[in-house]
Amino acid sequence: MAVEKANKWTYKMMCGFALTISLSMAASNVFLALSVLAFFYRLWLKHDDVVEFYNRYSTILKLLGVLILTVVASSLLSNEPSYSLKVAADFYLYRIMPFFIIWFVAKTKRQLLILVLLTFASIMFNSFAAIGQVYIVDHYTVNFIDRFSGLIPYMAEATQLTVAVPLLAIAAAHYKEYRGILVFCLLILIAAFFFNMTRGAWLSSLVVLIILIFVYGKDIKPIVAVLAAFICFGYILYSNVPKIEARVNTIAVYNIENTERMKLIRSAYNMWNDNKIFGIGFGRFKLDYKDKYMLPDATEKHLEHAHNNFMHVLAETGVVGLLAFIAFWGYLLVFAFKKWRLTKNPYAFFMLALILAVHLHGLSEYTLGASRTIKFTYFALGIALTGMDEE
Numbered sequence: 001m002a003v004e005k006a007n008k009w010t011y012k013m014m015c016g017f018a019l020t021i022s023l024s025m026a027a028s029n030v031f032l033a034l035s036v037l038a039f040f041y042r043l044w045l046k047h048d049d050v051v052e053f054y055n056r057y058s059t060i061l062k063l064l065g066v067l068i069l070t071v072v073a074s075s076l077l078s079n080e081p082s083y084s085l086k087v088a089a090d091f092y093l094y095r096i097m098p099f100f101i102i103w104f105v106a107k108t109k110r111q112l113l114i115l116v117l118l119t120f121a122s123i124m125f126n127s128f129a130a131i132g133q134v135y136i137v138d139h140y141t142v143n144f145i146d147r148f149s150g151l152i153p154y155m156a157e158a159t160q161l162t163v164a165v166p167l168l169a170i171a172a173a174h175y176k177e178y179r180g181i182l183v184f185c186l187l188i189l190i191a192a193f194f195f196n197m198t199r200g201a202w203l204s205s206l207v208v209l210i211i212l213i214f215v216y217g218k219d220i221k222p223i224v225a226v227l228a229a230f231i232c233f234g235y236i237l238y239s240n241v242p243k244i245e246a247r248v249n250t251i252a253v254y255n256i257e258n259t260e261r262m263k264l265i266r267s268a269y270n271m272w273n274d275n276k277i278f279g280i281g282f283g284r285f286k287l288d289y290k291d292k293y294m295l296p297d298a299t300e301k302h303l304e305h306a307h308n309n310f311m312h313v314l315a316e317t318g319v320v321g322l323l324a325f326i327a328f329w330g331y332l333l334v335f336a337f338k339k340w341r342l343t344k345n346p347y348a349f350f351m352l353a354l355i356l357a358v359h360l361h362g363l364s365e366y367t368l369g370a371s372r373t374i375k376f377t378y379f380a381l382g383i384a385l386t387g388m389d390e391e
Contacts, residue, residue, distance in 0.1 A: 078281020
């Protein structure tokens with residue numbers, strides 16, 4: 001009875017986390033902290049199923065363990081081990097906890113579906129808020145907002161929409177009975193996506209959608225229709241919103257060699273070149289960049305990451321860390337792809353879209369560096385793995 005109550009309360013806290021993940025950092029942190037406490041209490045009452053969890057996902061857990069060990073090794077060998085270990089503990093002991101919690105407390109299809117819908121509702125509410133910001137700026141002459149991302153930072157919103165827009169497009173094409181409401185939601189997300197003004201996320205989402213169309217492997221005519229609608233709606237926004245037109249036009253004249261991001265990547269390379277095996281230490285990029293590795297012609301001293309998942313990992317944890325990082329995420333990608341091809345499990349497709357989106361956008365942004373984004377990613381991974389079990 002006590003175990004059931006612990007499961008119930010942990011699940012309720014996870015629902016609160018799902019609903020607030022795109023709305024409030026403070027609220028989502030409260031729900032996550034409470035869910036972690038409830039989960040450990042649940043493990044104290046009942047822990048015999050930990051072995052079952054390990055046996056079922058032993059390869060994934062071993063690869064994650066190796067990744068964490070490389071982070072710890074990099075931290076211990078850094079100039080300030082205590083600082084790096086503290087950052088590592090926050091990343092890999094706290095922020096990824098939803099990945100584990102979901103499997104133990106969400107044991108039915110209904111529970112998983114509720115978590116998915118609450119997460120989607122959170123993204124939708126924030127998208128409405130972002131569109132509302134556009135109205136406020138246009139009508140009340142507010143000058144301090146140049147990107148419209150609702151209640152969360154624009155890069156975190158961009159990554160979430162890079163995941164959500166392609167998935168919703170596929171869902172709108174697949175589920176005929178819900179197509180009307182899904183298309184409406186899709187249009188809201190697309191509008192919010194364009195108002196976000198993040199070019200790398202736009203391109204990443206389009207590439208993810210194209211890949212998913214081919215992986216889908218069924219009748220793609222409805223999906224092609226949705227893709228055409230996506231492009232048409234984007235063109236309407238481009239033609240009628242000067243801010244979006246100006247932002248899109250910068251893509252044509254974008255010279256990557258002279259951008260601040262390329263300078264960051266060069267700095268990340270220099271960090272790795274000084275510490276090839278284990279890097280400069282986990283979490284140290286933002287400290288060492290402005291003190292030691294910032295290029296003479298770089299202008300933005302406040303930047304804290306390499307704007308690229310792979311180069312950031314290489315700089316902080318070296319070759320060993322990057323190989324562990326690629327092994328973990330690469331295995332998950334192949335695992336999801338094989339599961340989808342063999343079983344047509346929708347949660348496998350969901351995982352595939354998630355990993356593609358996070359890392360394609362991660363070519364122009366450190367998507368796994370932001371607290372909100374890494375929590376969102378591991379939370380979604382937990383839902384996907386558990387969903388594969390339930391299906």
